[in-house]
Amino acid sequence: MARATSNRQKLITSIIAWAAAIVIFFPILWIIVLSFKAEGDAIRTPLGVLTSSWTLDSYAVVQDRSDYLKHFFNSVIVAVGSTLLGILVAVPAAWSMAFVPSKRTRGILMWMLSTKMLPAVGVLYPIYLLFIQLGILDSRTGLVIVLMLINLPIIVWMLYTYFREIPAEILEAARMDGAGMRAELLYVLTPMAIPGIASTMLLNVILAWNEAFWTLNLTAAKAAPLTAFIASYSSPEGLFYAKLSAASVMAIAPILVMGWFSQKQLVRGLTFGAVK
Amino acid sequence: MMAPAVVLLLGWMLVPLTMTLFFSFKKYLPLRGGDLGWVGFENYVRFVSSSSFWPAVGTTLLIVGGVLVITVLLGIALALLLDQPIWGQGIVRILVIAPFFVMPTVSGLVWKNMFMDPVNGFFAHIWRLFGAEPIQWLSHASMPSLVMIISWQWLPFATLILLTAIQSMDFEQLEAAEMDGARPVGRFWFITLPHLARAITVVILIQTIFLLSIFAEIFVTTAGAFGTKTLTYLIFQRVLESQNVGLGSAGGVYAIILANIVAVFLLRIVGKNLDA
Amino acid sequence: MKQIQLTQVSKRFGDVEVIPPLDLEIEDGEFVVFVGPSGCGKSTLLRLIAGLEDVTSGAVIINGEDATGIPPARRSLAMVFQSYALYPHMSVRKNIAFPLRMAGLDKAEQNRRVEDAANVLNLTEYLDRRPGQLSGGQRQRVAIGRAIVREPTAFLFDEPLSNLDAALRVGMRLEISELHKRLATTMIYVTHDQVEAMTMADKIVVLQLGVIEQIGSPLELYRNPQNIFVAGFIGSPRMNLLEGSEAAAHNAHTIGIRPEHISISTDKGDWEGVVGVTEHLGSDTFFHVSCPAFANPLTVRAGGDVDLSYGTKIFLTPDKAHLHRFDDKGLRLT
Numbered sequence: 001m002a003r004a005t006s007n008r009q010k011l012i013t014s015i016i017a018w019a020a021a022i023v024i025f026f027p028i029l030w031i032i033v034l035s036f037k038a039e040g041d042a043i044r045t046p047l048g049v050l051t052s053s054w055t056l057d058s059y060a061v062v063q064d065r066s067d068y069l070k071h072f073f074n075s076v077i078v079a080v081g082s083t084l085l086g087i088l089v090a091v092p093a094a095w096s097m098a099f100v101p102s103k104r105t106r107g108i109l110m111w112m113l114s115t116k117m118l119p120a121v122g123v124l125y126p127i128y129l130l131f132i133q134l135g136i137l138d139s140r141t142g143l144v145i146v147l148m149l150i151n152l153p154i155i156v157w158m159l160y161t162y163f164r165e166i167p168a169e170i171l172e173a174a175r176m177d178g179a180g181m182r183a184e185l186l187y188v189l190t191p192m193a194i195p196g197i198a199s200t201m202l203l204n205v206i207l208a209w210n211e212a213f214w215t216l217n218l219t220a221a222k223a224a225p226l227t228a229f230i231a232s233y234s235s236p237e238g239l240f241y242a243k244l245s246a247a248s249v250m251a252i253a254p255i256l257v258m259g260w261f262s263q264k265q266l267v268r269g270l271t272f273g274a275v276k
Numbered sequence: 277m278m279a280p281a282v283v284l285l286l287g288w289m290l291v292p293l294t295m296t297l298f299f300s301f302k303k304y305l306p307l308r309g310g311d312l313g314w315v316g317f318e319n320y321v322r323f324v325s326s327s328s329f330w331p332a333v334g335t336t337l338l339i340v341g342g343v344l345v346i347t348v349l350l351g352i353a354l355a356l357l358l359d360q361p362i363w364g365q366g367i368v369r370i371l372v373i374a375p376f377f378v379m380p381t382v383s384g385l386v387w388k389n390m391f392m393d394p395v396n397g398f399f400a401h402i403w404r405l406f407g408a409e410p411i412q413w414l415s416h417a418s419m420p421s422l423v424m425i426i427s428w429q430w431l432p433f434a435t436l437i438l439l440t441a442i443q444s445m446d447f448e449q450l451e452a453a454e455m456d457g458a459r460p461v462g463r464f465w466f467i468t469l470p471h472l473a474r475a476i477t478v479v480i481l482i483q484t485i486f487l488l489s490i491f492a493e494i495f496v497t498t499a500g501a502f503g504t505k506t507l508t509y510l511i512f513q514r515v516l517e518s519q520n521v522g523l524g525s526a527g528g529v530y531a532i533i534l535a536n537i538v539a540v541f542l543l544r545i546v547g548k549n550l551d552a
Numbered sequence: 553m554k555q556i557q558l559t560q561v562s563k564r565f566g567d568v569e570v571i572p573p574l575d576l577e578i579e580d581g582e583f584v585v586f587v588g589p590s591g592c593g594k595s596t597l598l599r600l601i602a603g604l605e606d607v608t609s610g611a612v613i614i615n616g617e618d619a620t621g622i623p624p625a626r627r628s629l630a631m632v633f634q635s636y637a638l639y640p641h642m643s644v645r646k647n648i649a650f651p652l653r654m655a656g657l658d659k660a661e662q663n664r665r666v667e668d669a670a671n672v673l674n675l676t677e678y679l680d681r682r683p684g685q686l687s688g689g690q691r692q693r694v695a696i697g698r699a700i701v702r703e704p705t706a707f708l709f710d711e712p713l714s715n716l717d718a719a720l721r722v723g724m725r726l727e728i729s730e731l732h733k734r735l736a737t738t739m740i741y742v743t744h745d746q747v748e749a750m751t752m753a754d755k756i757v758v759l760q761l762g763v764i765e766q767i768g769s770p771l772e773l774y775r776n777p778q779n780i781f782v783a784g785f786i787g788s789p790r791m792n793l794l795e796g797s798e799a800a801a802h803n804a805h806t807i808g809i810r811p812e813h814i815s816i817s818t819d820k821g822d823w824e825g826v827v828g829v830t831e832h833l834g835s836d837t838f839f840h841v842s843c844p845a846f847a848n849p850l851t852v853r854a855g856g857d858v859d860l861s862y863g864t865k866i867f868l869t870p871d872k873a874h875l876h877r878f879d880d881k882g883l884r885l886t
Contacts, residue, residue, distance in 0.1 A: 014362040020354060021371035024431065028374055030398065031386055043396040045405070089284060092277035108282065110543055115289045117539035119489045121508045122528035123292035125299060125515045130292070149288040156281055172604050173637035177651035177698070178625035187650070191641040212380040212492035217516065227492065231381040234388075234496040241390060248382045259377035260370050266433075267440045272546045274478045275437050 028252070035059070035245035042241035058246035066229070068247060075225035075251075077140050078215070079208040082147035083201050086155045089148070091197070094159035098166075109160065113272055116153040120213045131218060138220045146218065147208045154207070155200055158269045162196025202258060203265040209255050226251040293532070300525035307519045319526035328510055335419070336506040340487045342423035343430060344480055350427075351434030351479065352472065356464075358435070359442050376432035380492035387425045388414060388497045418502035426493055430486075434479045441475035442468065474545070481542035488535055507531055554616075555580040555738055556601060556706060561610035563596055563762075570596050571762040573610060578706075578740065578755075583732050586742045587749040588759035588785070594742045595710055597759070601740065602708050603627050615705060625654070630699035631708040634715065636691045638683040638698075644670075645679040648697040655702070669697040672731070689720045696731070706738035713748065725751060746786050750774070758782050780882040783808045789838060789851045791876070798823075798845055804877035804885055811838060811853040813874040816860075821867025825850065827860045841868060 022029075033049065034042045041052035062068050097105045127146065128137070136142030166189065174188045212227040219228050230251055233244045259266075267275060300319050303312040323329060358369055375383065391398045392413035400410035413421045445468065453463045489508050498504045500513060511531060515524030556578040563571040571593045578584050586594040599605040601612060603624035611620045619627050630651070638647050645666055652662045670676045673693040683691055692712060699707055709728070713721045729752050732739050743749060749756050750770045758765040758773065758781070766778045770786075777783035783791050791808045799807045815821070816839070825843035835856050840849045852868060860866065877885040 010361055010363070013357065013360045014364070017357050017360070017362045017368050018364070020357065021368040024428070025371040025374055027383075027386055027391065027428070028378065030390060034390065045401045046398060089280050093281035096277040106547070108278065110547055112281070112285055113546065114536075114539055114543060115285050117485050117535055117542070118289065118293075119508065119528075119531045119535045121489060121491070121511045121515075122532040122535075123296055124512065124528065125521050125524060126292035126295035128516070129295070149284060152281060152285060152288075167635060167637065169633045169635050169637040170639065172624075173631070173633055173698075174639075174650075175604070175624050176602065176629070176631045177702075178654035179650075180625075183654055187653075188639060192639075206377060210377070210379040213489065216381070216492060216495060217512075227379050227381045230379065230385060231492070231496050233385055234381075234499075241396070244385060244389065248386060252378050252382055255379070256374060256377045259373070263369075263373060263436060266376075267437055270433070270482060271437060271478050272542075274542075274546050275441050275475045 028256075031245040031248050033245075034241055035249045037242050037245075039239035039242045042245070043239065058242040059250070062243055062247045062250070066247070068229070068250065071224055071226050071229035072250070074140060074219075074223055075209055075227075078143045078147060078223075078225050079205045081140070081144040082151065082208045083155075083204045085144060086148045086152050086204060087159075087197060087201060090152060090155040090159050094156050094163055097156075097160050098163035099171075109157065112153040112156055116150070120150070124217060127214075128217065137218060138222045138224075140223045142218060143215060143223060143225070146214045147211055150211070150214070151204050151207055154269050155204055157272055158200040158203070158265070159196060161268065161273055162200070163193060165196075166192050199262070199265040200269070202262045203269045206255055206259055206262060296525045296528050296532075298525075299521050300529050302522045304522040304525075305520055315522065319522045320529070323514075323523055323526045323530065328505060331503065332505050332507045332510040335504060336488065336508075338419055339423060339426065339490065339506060340484055342419075343427045343487055344483060346423065346427040347430045347434040347483065348476060348479060350431055351438050352476075354431070354435040355438035355442050356468075358439055373432040373436055375428050376430070376436075378429065380429065381496050383429055384425060384493040384496040387421075387428070392421055414498055415502050418498055418504050422493065422497065422504055425497070426487070426490060429493075430483055433483070437479050438472060438475055441472050445471050478542070478545060481538060481545070484538050485535060485542065488531070488538070507534075554578070555582075555614070556740075557613040558601070559611050559613065561597075561600060561612060562608050563593075563600060563605065564608045569762070571600075574762075574764055576757065576764065576767075578738060581736050581738055583729075583739045583741065583752060583754045584757060585749040585753035585755070586740065586757050586759060587746055588744065588765075590744055591761075592759040593762035594744075594759050596762075598708055598710055598740060598742045602629055602631055628702075628705045629708055630702050630704040630706075631710065632692075632695045632699050632712045634711045636683075636695040636712075636715075638691060638694055640683055643680050643682060644675060644686070644694050644697075647683065647694055648675075648701055651698060651702045665701045666697075669701045672700070672734075673697050673727075688716050689724060692716065692724055693727075696728070700731070700735065704737070706740060709739065709741040711742055711744070713743070713745075728752065747788060750786065756786075758785060776884070777808075777876065778884050780806060780808070780878050783876055783878070789853075792850045794846050794850075796846070799877075802875065802877055805880040806878040806882070808876035808878065809870045810874065811851045813871040814850065814852045815869050815871070816852060816854055816858070817867045817869065818864075819867065821869040823850075823868045823870075825866060825868055827862060827864045827866060830860065830862070832856070841866065843868070 035058055036054045036056065037049060037052055038055055038057060041049060044052065097109060131137040131142050170188065170192070171184065174184045179188065210227065215225050215227045216231060219225070230247060233240060233247070301314055301316060303315045303318075304310065305312065354372060358365070358372065362368060389397065394400050394410045394412045397410070399413065403410040411417060449467055450463055453467050458466060490506065491508055491512065494500060494504055494506065494509050500509045505513070507527065508531065511524050511527040514520050514527060554577050558574065558576040560573040560575060561571065562569065562573040586597060588594050596605060600607050603619070603622065607620060611618055613619065614627055614629070639650065642650065648666045648669055649662045652665060666679070667676070670679055673696060675690070675693055675697060678686060678690060683694065686694065695712070713724055716724060725748060741748075741752065753770055755767065756770055756773055757767050760781055766773060766782045773782060773786045777786060780793060784793060787810060789811050791810050793806055793808050795806050799805060823843045823845055825841040828840040828842055828849055830840070831838040833856070837854045837856055837858050839852045839854065839860060841852055842849045850868065879885050
């Protein structure tokens, strides 16, 4: 704000904002707390939970008993793999849309976005069937392909908007300075495009990591990423709060950190540029 | 250079879509005789005349509507709050946004067990602290519970987008309104809210598309029981659980048509922005 | 020697002819300014010379060779863009060295030339910064630096000062003029600001709707505008253009008289009027005078110490020797 607000006013708004933030964040905070408790303590009253002793046991148990690492690596491979593959396909497309636009560019872009709006459940059985036929049901390869395809429109869209921001005058300057196609690409365009590509990848890894329709329906024991692994806790036996908390914390921690860095990209990528 | 992306997306769209359409006109029970021939529009008629159809429509509308109302209203309030000068703005923002990055299965299970469990859940403890009988959240208040869980996940998205929109507002407009004698409520009503109208529309449309295909949250909490069966979930059950592919496919076609109606509005807004 | 020559050059964008066929010659070492209102085709003309746009017809001849089909980089021209078009990811040093790197010069020679240019442009201490860390004026100098290291046949400037604030603009104007004197290289400079044109140019080319209205030295254009457009465009404040019976009395459709060629008297003169708004610049004073004889108020220059209050009745007398006469097509009558 252009003008100084009184400290009193700032104090009041700060208190309200902090209170709201803590309420919203509380569920995450609470599972972090529970994850450091023994199973017996984790089901006590909130006060009892807080006053009981702290332990790392649950993390160790989750690691040992449930192949946590296997599912974690499935998630990493699926998220990173689908992102890299998507970028590989999308860069040339976004590139030509941004720099060699034609009359059809706009229509193609809009059509691509519209495929993102196709409800997954509408094509569930065909994909399921195709996966069986191709022998890629419950395989990481299959998931990589599907997640790449569902996020491809967002990747193309984001790259397109980033590429379009590269001013034409810079390219003309490079031509005047004697840069040929190769030099222009190598020294001018690529360095300018890299931040946009990196942002796109960041958002896409997050989206792929959290995807929970195809990952639940197309995997079983072998290729299940963390989303499906956590879902297996939905019909548990015995005490499991601490273990579920530990597994959840490990599943969301990496993406939470990445997410905090990707706030801007999130708005850009998920609103298709309709909000700036 | 667009070809790979276009071909992939075209294949991704057309192949399963054609198959869904194909199955929707067949009596197809993979586990009970397989392909039993063409049945015309019978599946379409049966899908809408089954006893679960209208409840599912109601559930879907209730979830979409409830979540939209909560996230948009609270989102506006939070966005206005976060736009004020407060201490620790960066941290508050991070805390508020965090739930969006929690994978759906984690958030569903955490709410179900650690908070809404009628014996050991956080809420049960609080209720007992005040001498009240703990609520059987997911069985006796299943819809409000689900709406709450999903709202918690989507509130950050609405907040972030509305905050972005507020921050893009021309500050001089507000000062001009102040000079013209508008009080804070008037400034919000006549300047801020109209400025946000477009962002609100975008939030509503995008969330609607995602909310229509909410899956994992229901899958891990109630598995469709206690009146929480949405259209998406109903189709999923028809296709994968009862393996009535023809019937499920007809449902899928309905879902696709429904999503497309929303998508048309969204794409119109996106398209307008693309020209600007 | 004629260094750059355009013969019957024209440009169409689709169905729109932005530049009808025109001829233009630019001498070696000249500072030529293309001036005109926005949309007059001056930037397009510059881009045709640069090779960033292809001519629709005609030929661009540079140093006696037909350069029409030659790509921009091989025309040995350097250009300074309106947005400066610096490479944001490169340091100032790398920005300036870029054309040299593209030309395949060895590192030592690149460094020598960059240091020289930085010296001339007072950029030495900023060489390792990124463009984002520089002020507008400094970015402008980097863009100029990138142009001069190539030692081109001619420099092209596309409205280079339009993104700077008024004070900086005056400073950069002097710096560019100084650079021209020092390098003695041909410069072609596009602007919509007639003050820049008047102060910097050896030769001004006034354009309107893609057509050259007049070519000449600043003073030639000022003293002998060939038509009403040039008369009105060059000079600040604008020339007073008068129609009606007073013009007819001079056997013209329109007559023009500059503010400094009208004398003021409180008791007698040719035209009677009433003082309106007065603008004191210190050195000069400009009066806006409403005369019943004319539709629009006249602008009149007087000395800095002359003071007449609003509403004062006065008489104006034009200096007949500096009266410009134009016919009904707007062309100058002699």
